[in-house]
Amino acid sequence: MGTSLIVRAATRVLVGLLLVFSIYMLLRGHNEPGGGFIGGLIGATGFILYAIAHGCRAAREALRVEPQTIAMVGLGIALFAGLVPMMIGDALFEGMWLFLAADPADPNDKGIPLSNILVFDVGVYLVVLGSVLTLVLALEEEV
Amino acid sequence: MAAGSAKRRPLGGTPGIVSIALPAAAFAWFCLLIPQVANGPLFWSVEWVPSLGVEIGLWIDGLSLLFALLITGIGTLVALYSSAYLGGDDHYTRFVCYLLAFMVGMLGLVLSDNLLALFVFWEVTTISSYLLIGYKADDPASRRNALQALVVTGTGGLAFLAGIVLIGAAGGGFQISQLPDLSEHVLYPAILVLVLAGAFTKSAQVPFHFWLPNAMAAPTPVSAYLHSATMVKGGVYLMARLNPSLGNSEAWTIALCAFGGVTAVFASIMALKQTDIKQVLAWTTLMALGTLTLFIGAGTEAAIKGMVVFLLVHALYKAALFMVAGLIDHGTGTRDANVLSGLMKAMPITFIAAIVAGASMAGLPPLFGFLGKEYLYDAALEQDVLSRGGVLWVAGCAFAASALMVAAAGIVAWRPFVGPKAETPVKPHEGPWGMWIGPLILAALGVAFGVIPSLSTIVLEPAATAVMGAPVPVELKLWAGVTPALILSLITFATGFLLYWKHRAIRRGLGRLRDRADPAWDGIMDGVAGGSKWLAKTVQAGSLRTYIFITFLTLAAVLLTTIWRTGALPSAPPLDDLRLKHWSILIFITAGAAVAAVTNSRMTAIAALGTVGVGVALVFIIFGAPDVAITQLLIEVLQVVLVAVAMLKLPHMKPDVVSRIRGWDLILALSIGAMTTVVMLMVMTTPLDLRITQFFEATSAPIAHGRNIVNVILVDFRALDTFGEIAVVAIAALGAYALLRGTRRNT
Incomplete structure (x- = not known):
């Protein structure tokens, strides 16, 4: 492994931070x-950093599934989120909200807002x- | 399927039996329709593409029925013949599929009442005949000739399609049975040229004739089928079919008579020149097509009558003779007229079929061919519509072609069987029954129709009526007394026999006569290929730098043209508003761009471009678009990483090459930048429509429950757009992945 110790040591901390930050x-x-x-880009940066420090194979193992599978699953989830309102008679990609534990009396209290938008x-x-x-790992393995 | 096991199967096994039974059943059905059609056309229809007004309408009148009977009847015999000729071949099943596809296409072509449906079937015959001609796909000549046929007839087909569209516009619909007389319409000249382009290429009129003799690369049953009764007659059918609506003009008459006459005479001279008997037959087919075109063009009642009779005559004898040529090839291993001789004893049945069909081709009484020729001569001599010159032309062409036909018939059907026995590659022997039964039946029909002409009139009369668009009584008589036609016939025989007697000398004399159309076609194709290659090489240089340069050069040209056309340049913006932070970002970005432009290291250039990107992100931050700024920043980082990774393995830049091209790149980059600036300033001068922005601002929080308008637009208001975009992102990634993996496997 030709990467410097500093990069590897920093990566250990940074990757975790980047992933948490991406979800945030x-x-x-x-x-x-x-x-x-933006979140997806930050998350990808985390894994790319990991790949630079420990190699692409390690990054793939850390991912556990093929990145193209992740992309396809994501596309499926997005489509599903759009189709649900249509199934109950609304327009395609119509927003549907559920305000968990919100106080009905207070219009500004939204509790924990859950939605198909999320x-x-x-x-x-x-x-x-x-x-x-998919792109970066394939490219890096190629070089 | 192993060749050995298939050989022993009678009738070519299941595929063979299917290929024989289907057309036979169809033939029987069409035979049952004869009495009904004699009383008037049959019609029924099914909607196919209602929105385009395309319906599969079957319109069976005399002309359709005549063709349908030829297609299915000769089709049955050809299928039977093929089962013996090709039944043992490895690809026989494939052949059967092509043949049946062709048959369906041809039937659809002659039965459709809708021009668009007719065109679809027209193309089906083009494609399936391409497959049939190129059946021996391992032979380069076969492939080339198949492609030639496809390109020539396909190009004509496109012209025909354009013609159909114009007919639809001019005639108010695509129903052939409803078409009015279009010869006075303003679109008529264009329609005429386009439709005739389709018909002449399909029916191989000079100068589009060259593909037909080359199509003899096909197995003999294909030649017998495509080039006797069917495909090449598609064009003739079309002209006959449209004769009532297009045929009432002088242009039609002149075009058809000119092309048909030249084709008939030229082809029959070329036929004498050939030594391969299949080639002789191919060229005589051209002669027949020319004659049919000529008489459709002449267009009188007698001419149409003669045309219809000759159509049937030719289909019967030509299919028989092609099959005979295949039998001779099969029985002796050669088709060379100079070698073949004395086959009468070894191949008696073939000889009988050949001599009868050949006599019909030569127009000898009492065969059907004699009637065919008589009625052509009748029409040529008696017509009163054309001028004297026209009569001379039609009669002259018909006479010359007929006389040459006598000689050609002698070469094919008489010459190989008489004289001393010759040495052939294979010891001469008779073919299997499946191969000789077809020609024998067809030859017998030639006798039957000749001796009892009334057998054929029940089909021919409705056919002539359909072509003419008005009732045409067809009464055929073997002996009509001493008429001018009979006298001309006798002169024809005398001339023909003389030509046959001297045909070897004539062939030597014709040695220098070359058909230049085929080499010309090669020249055109080479030109097209060369031009494409040049264009591809110029545009697709294979260098990323060139691609980008061309792309941006195009952009610059478009922008410059637009700015120049619009004229007004925007005034320079006021610079007083700029404060220190603006100036710093400006310097930051400019410095990055300048470094990227002058450095000799790729890494430096990438890093410098990253700086530019970060500067742009700063611009976004200043103008209150944090989301865009974050995205820009992340993308910039990723891009630098990606490009840097990709560039690690690239060789160092060569300073001399770089300095040579850099000047041009710089000029292009600066002009693109300048023009983009101008365009931006022009955009700024038009007042911004804020209604949509205001709507989003007003509704984002209360309705969509989000305060970040950019994100709310992305995932809620415009979620469908976003979904499309992420789909593009995913597909692009997959595509790039496949590309990268593909190169890895190859190296």
Whole structure:
């Protein structure tokens, strides 16, 4: 392994941080800067860093599934999130919300907002993560 | 399927039996329709593509029925013949499929009432005949000739399609049975040219004739089928079919008479020149097609009558003679007219079929061919519509072609069987029954129709009526007294026998006469291939730099043209608003771009470009688009990583090469930048429509429950767009993955 000790040591900490941060970006995206696209890119950066430090095979093992599978699953999730409202008679990709534990009296209290929009964003996250990793890992293995 | 085991199967096994039984059943069905059609056309239809007005309408009138009977009747005999001729072949099943596909296409062609449906079947015959001609696919000549037939008839087919569209526009519909007389319409000249382009290529009129003799690369049953009764007659059918709506003009008459006459005479001269008996037959087929075209063009009642009779005559004798040629090939191993001789004893049944069919081809009484020729002469001499010159032309062409036909018939059907026994590659022997039964039946029909002409009139009269668009009584008589036609016939025989007697001398004399159409076709194809190669080499240079350069050069050209056409240049924006942070970012970006432009290291250039990207991200931050900025930043990082990884293995840049091309790159880059700036400034001058922005601002939080408008737009308001985009991202990644993996496997 030709990578420097510093990179490898830093990677150990950074990868975990990047992945947690990517999920944080994904979840807060609806109200603050962030979202599935950005989150997916950050997550991919984490794995790319890991691949640079420990090699592509290690990165693939850490992923456990092929990155292209992740992308396809993400696409499926996004499609599913869009199809659900249509199944109950709404328009395709219509937003559906459920405010868990919200106080009905207070219009500003949204409790824990759950929605198919979030599911869709998770799909976007996975597609971006999977696609970028598919590309980068294949390219790096090629070189 | 092993060749050995298949050989012993009678009738070619299951595929062979199917290929014989289907057309036979269809033939029987069409025979049952004869009395009904004699009383008036039959019609029924099914909707196919209602939105385009395409329906599969079956319109069976006399002309359709005549063709359908030929297609299924001769088709049955050809299928039987093939089962003996090709039954042992490894690809016999494939052959049967092609043959049946062709048959279906041909039947659809002659039975369709809708021009669009007719065109689809027309193309089916083109494609299946391509497959049939190229059946011996391991032979390069066979492939080349098949492709030639496909390109020539396919190109004609495209012209025909354009013609159909115009007919639809001019005639108000695609129903052939409903078409009005179009010869006065303003679109008529275009329709005429396009439709005739289709018909002339399909029916191999000079100068599109060259593919037909070359199509003899096909197995003999294919030649017997495609080139006697069917495919090449597709064009004739089309002209006959459209005669009522297109045929009432002088242009039609002149075009058909000119092309038909030249084809008939030229082809029959070329036929004498050939030594391969199959080639002789191929060229005489051209002669027949020319004659049919000539008489459709002449267009009088007598001419149409003669045309219809000759159509049937020719189909019967030509199919028989092609099969005879195959029998001779099979029995002796050669088709060379100079070698073949004295086969009468060894191949008696073939000889009988050949001599009877050949006599019909020569037009000898009492065979059907005699009637055919008589009625052609009748029409040529009696017509009163054309001028004297026209009569001379039609009669002259018919006479010359008929006389040459007598000689050609002698070469094919008489010459190989008489004289001393010759040494042939295979000891001459008779073919199996499946091969001689077909020619024998066809020859017998030639006798029967000749002796009892009324047998054929029940089909021919409705056919002539359909072509003419008005009732045409057809009454055929073997002996009509001493008429001008009979006298001309006698002169024809005398001339023909003289030509046959001297045919070897004539052949030597014709030695220098070459058909230049075929080499010309090669020249055209080479030109097309060369041009494509040049274009591909120029545009697809294989160098990424060139691709990018061409792409941006095009962009620059388009932008420049647009700006030049629009004229007004935007005024320079005020620079007073710019504060320190703006200036710093500007310098940051410019410095990055400058470094990228001058450095001699790829890594430096990539890093410098990354700087530019980060600078752009800063711009986004200043103008309040944090989401875009984050994305830009991440993409920039990823891009630098990706490109750097890819560039690790690239060789160092060569300074001399770089300095040579860099100047041009710089000019292009600067002009693209300048023009983009101009375009941006122009955009800024038009007032921004804020309605959509306001809508999103107003509804994002209350309706979509999100304060980050960008993200709400992405995942809620415009979720369908986003879904499309992520699908593109995933597919692009997969494509790139496949490409990278593909190169790995090859190295």
